[in-house]
Amino acid sequence: MGSRTKLMPAVASKVLDWAAAAPDRPAIVCGGETVTYAQMKARVEAAAGFLLRRGVRPGDRVVLSAGNSSPRCVLGHLAIHLLGAAAVPVDEDISDERLRGIIDKTEPALIALSGRPRQGSVPLESLDSGVAAPRPPATVGFDEPVDILFTAGTTGSPKGVPQSSRNILAFLNAHVRLFGVSESDRVVIPVPISHGYGLGRLRLTLFTGGTAILVRGLLQPADILRAFREAGGNALCCAPAGIAALFRLTEDALREFAGQLRYIETATAPMPEVDKARLARLLPGAKLYESYGATETTGSITHAERGDLQGRRGSVGRPIPGVEIRIMETPRKEAEPGRPGRILVRGETVTAGYWRDPERTRTAYADGWFATNDIGYVDAEGFLFLTGRQEELINVGGFKVAPMEIELALKAHPAIEECACVAVVDPHGITGEAPKAFLELAPSARKPTEEELKVFLRERLESYKIPAQFAWVERIPRTPSGKVQRSLLKGC
């Protein structure tokens, strides 16, 4: 049974404390702006005034763009918490279809988006037009949603993961110790704050009074270097794909910051050994952390430091404090050490279930355990190794993509009769995996060019979901019951 304790969400509450304790310290550096804690408090309270005037009340949901390009995304997020409502962060370039799905599921009181107006949204900029006003006490039940994050479902329809104060505080408590974070941290965050990993690092940095330096991915590698050089970044949280892209685009430029970087953390996918060795060579004094987790576990389940994984290729470290891991060979039989099975997780960071989705919740959650999408084993020393996936998601540089979502978009093309998507090795050597689409031509249709297909998909999908390769086939292989046999397409 959930707790009846009510409190202000932890990060918003701490930001107000830091505004009193360290008013002039930068809280966010983003989009050419530096916002101190005192300025942040004033702007968050003004944004809360705007939301209140637009009818947002405790317990409501608010969908908002959560990009790394403007401080408004963070200010809006905290303003929602200040009112006791739940934030539903979405990508800035979210497709209309995915946005529609999220709106249908969350029934938000308000939608605040950057870029072009959509579906009755207000511009994110309007948050700046607010005036601080008396507001209701900002308290949320300990087990009620603070944020609802949407993640890929294998059926293509988005899954909402409500993260509560219980989950977030457990995450923060564990990571403050693991990372040895302090007020002097200036963390460069190029991973999107609309997703669990980026949002988690933003929460951790603001909670501990550090400075979050938000960068728009690896779009401009110069921005990352500038974040170190000009904004004084002394830590980096990044997907392994981001490190690969940095190497590809800037070679060994990271060496310049060898005396400055305290740590680099990677998560969302295993980092290639060759990149780990290169980082260690360039930054001999920096700690290298690797994490593994899921949105449903409010972030990392395991953690490793440089050296922990020597001789343990494929390991993602040991469980973080407060997390238990269990490997199930079958739904009822636990695996012996060293034997693979589905990875289950239990602990305070594990969320309670999917938002208004009892069927999916029943499938993945039972007795406090969450069944991840991954297959792995634990060795005798307690290190977790990943060996595969339970479901057929494609990991594009840390973004999990459901093949079915791409297939549904492709099937809307009149020249495509049937299609199937699988993961292939990214031809550019950056994102690890990339989608490849196999296509059957509709009778009498003209075969569209690859360029035409990409343009068609751009209207319907985020860019990282667009297949890197297309192949026309006579027939998509299927089982007698009609299920696509993706395993037969892999390697084709």
Added chain:
Amino acid sequence: MTLEELVRKTLAVRPGLPITDDDGPGTIDGWDSVGHIKLVAAIESAYRVKLRPNDVIRIGKLSDIKRILKEKGAASV
């Protein structure tokens, strides 16, 4: 192939949408992190040049790419 055509093809820009020298990641859909890397790889292949880190970090819009390619002596940008 002109640079504009290469950008259109690599980033799947919608036909009919104009592209100017001032366009860049903020104004062209699909010019995101992954698109940026694809574009660098496509430029290197199409113009037979190697973009060094100092070149890559100067790319903020199309005109920057043109200037870099001219400096490298690439023909018909």
